[in-house]
Amino acid sequence: MAKAKQPTGLTQxxxxxxxxxxxxxxxxxxxxxNLVMSQxxxxxxxxxxxxxxxxxxxxxxxxxxAYQEKYGDVEINVQTGEFVVQENTEE
Numbered sequence: 001m002a003k004a005k006q007p008t009g010l011t012q013x014x015x016x017x018x019x020x021x022x023x024x025x026x027x028x029x030x031x032x033x034n035l036v037m038s039q040x041x042x043x044x045x046x047x048x049x050x051x052x053x054x055x056x057x058x059x060x061x062x063x064x065x066a067y068q069e070k071y072g073d074v075e076i077n078v079q080t081g082e083f084v085v086q087e088n089t090e091e
Contacts, residue, residue: 010018067076075084 009015067074071083075086076082077084
């Protein structure tokens with residue numbers, strides 16, 4: 001009885017299937033890397049935006065203190081710069 005010939009490698013169909021999986025894996029790894037880099041950039045932008053808002057809040061606080069010292073406890077219309085008169089609703 002003759003021995004069956006042992007395969008020496010994958011069939012063309014098997015090879016193409018294996019390569020398709022490896023190519024898909026590589027594509028997904030590139031997508032993941034791009035997402036990680038995008039997330040990192042977004043985190044940096046968010047941090048910078050928070051720092052800018054903190055600086056705005058500090059500037060507003062300082063100017064509020066200066067105006068309160070100069071004008072007293074008044075409310076200012078930020079569109080016109082006029083003092084807002086509080087009307088008493090007491091009867």
